[in-house]
Amino acid sequence: MNEAHSHLIINHFPIIGILFGILVLLIGIIAKSSVTRRVGLFLFLIAGITAFPSSKTGEGAEHQIEEYSESVMKKAKIYTPEQMEEAEEMQEHYIHEHEEKAETFMLFAWGIVSLSLIALFLEWKKKSMALVASIVVLVLGCLAAYFANEVGNTGGLISHPEIRTEK
Numbered sequence: 001m002n003e004a005h006s007h008l009i010i011n012h013f014p015i016i017g018i019l020f021g022i023l024v025l026l027i028g029i030i031a032k033s034s035v036t037r038r039v040g041l042f043l044f045l046i047a048g049i050t051a052f053p054s055s056k057t058g059e060g061a062e063h064q065i066e067e068y069s070e071s072v073m074k075k076a077k078i079y080t081p082e083q084m085e086e087a088e089e090m091q092e093h094y095i096h097e098h099e100e101k102a103e104t105f106m107l108f109a110w111g112i113v114s115l116s117l118i119a120l121f122l123e124w125k126k127k128s129m130a131l132v133a134s135i136v137v138l139v140l141g142c143l144a145a146y147f148a149n150e151v152g153n154t155g156g157l158i159s160h161p162e163i164r165t166e167k
Helices: 003-010 012-031 034-076 081-124 130-159
Strands: none
Touching: 003 012, 003 034, 012 034, 012 081, 012 130, 034 081, 034 130, 081 130
């Protein structure tokens, strides 16, 4: 299994984990259930942690997709040099956009990991600030969900040209 394959497997965990974390943590806050809040915080922790290998494998996937695209176009022998150059530039554009969004998302992943650990500690110690910490994590999680969606969408544009909107 190469890094591109690993990236395609791992990259869904942070996105899905954040969505489940939001749902469970919101239920825990509304229901005033410390146990449910802990589960939600743990889901956020796992989502944040899985963002790191997703980012790391993305670097290797970038190189592999560039090499693969070039190789396929050369073997096809139906593209003019201008068409090949245009296709490579487009591919680089989509990869760059995805990488930029992923770097922004990683800032939120660090925040989610850090704040989830703090909130879990406060929940475990039954501190009065535990509920406030959970709300802060929930708000950060909602922001992170937006950026995770952006990362997922731009990643899809790389390998799914059928979803691209420009002509």
